[in-house]
Amino acid sequence: MVLFNDLINLESFLKFQLLKRGAESEIRLGSFADVKAIYKIRTKKDYMEEDLDIELRYSRTKKEAKILSIAYANGVNVPRIYAVYPSIGVIVMEYIYGITLKDLLINGNDESLKFSYLAGKELAKIHKSGIVHNDFTTSNIIIKEQEVYIIDFGLSEYSANIEDRAVDIHLYKRAVESTHARISSIIFNEFRKGYIDHLGSDKGEEIIKRSREIELRGRYVGERKTVWKP
């Protein structure tokens, strides 16, 4: 990992081919030391106060890089980091060429259940590394050569908290439900199996149970628990 903030100029990165413009950042395909590399560039959000925007971009870049490297060290399938430039909000990392789980599910691939299982397995590994992802949706899961890779740790936190872990499960479930509503329960069930198989059933079940509680805590849920109900 290289850290030399002041020597780099953002303009040269912005010439690389744009692969995707997300809410948070631009993903560009360039090269780093002769290999293809992804440049994740956190772009300015001009609808925010400048101080807030700079603070958020700096801290999110730095934290994402740190967390990615911890996940990698713990054997999670994530892109390798080549370089980090927090002051301009840039991370240079391995290019993982594949299809997102979201697209795979939309196209109704027969193997989608298997990959949902593997996504559960990767999330279990992430949680075992003391990390929570916090944006664990099907758009952030990439399938490459029959393996599942997790990307975009932009909102990740260090946590072994049951509540925080359950949020990841909740996010995955809702992403599946919202974009693939009709077969969502089967897809989620495979994910749940993968997760529990690799985290252990006691802990796993507890976290899944909590994710259900989080769902019910949302406003205006019929079965929501309230303090005053017997």
Next chain:
Amino acid sequence: MIVLGIESTAHTFGVGIFDENRGIVGESRKNYVPNKGGILPREVAQFFSEVAGNAIKEAISKANISIDDLDGIGVALGPGMGPQLRVGASVARALSVKYNKPLIPVNHGIAHLEIARYLTKMRDPVILYVSGGNSIVTTYVDGRYRVFGETLDIALGNLLDTFAREVNLGPPYIVNGNHVVDLCADKGKFMKGFPYIVKGQDVSYSGLLTHAIRLKKQGYNLNDICYTLREIAFSSISEVTERCVAHTNKKEIILTGGVAANKLLNEKLTKMALKQGASYMPVPFKYSGDNGVMIALTALYELKYGIKIDPEKAYINQRWRIDEVDIPWYYSTI
């Protein structure tokens, strides 16, 4: 077809009349304004039952029709506060039975979404619905409005009102169309160190509220606190909306609900939409808050698809989520 809609979920008793051919033809609104504190449901319900009769008469006379011309009675059966909902439901049931008109159950949140789509003419948007009780980022997928993101604790309107109350800026919370927190923030500047909580596509505001109240108690400048509270609250909900736009690839964004008239939130969403290459519009000010017209409009859509309810079974549902409602009329235009 002509439908009358009754809204009584929070502090507005609204009656609206919507004509399939002529659009919005008549309405009446009676707002309950507390002297101090928040809304006491029982007192509001009392007020509603006093004004209900006049509100209905006014709306009908403005529409220049007789009650016999109506093809149905729509009523918001939830979500909202029980005592108020019961007043609206009772009135609607009575009208339905007495004049032999079909009774149509309407979800209040869905009505906010439908009036926004109707008035902005945006057909398939990402919708940010923010009010005193709701902060929801939603869009239509596969038969229903799906909730992509929402607040994990308190709603945006509730955050602003509660903070105003805790630091003695209100009530009233709205002065000449501006929220008191906005007015107070105009002279402020940005402070560092406030919690900015976005989890995936959800926001959380309770930590922000506690932090802001604590700073006020410690003697920091109230203008600065208001400025920062508002900046963080609006930025985070805009960011969540931006994520939904990026995730779904939709090209239209609408803001609806009671907070939709807010100037700064509108500015932020305009800039965000530009960044995402999407077009943005807020629901027109007149129909941002609770009103009967949105209930009538939604009821008309439902009636055309045969959705009605037996008056004896028209129970209120205080926690009726928008993603529990099937939307068969989504692609139809009136």
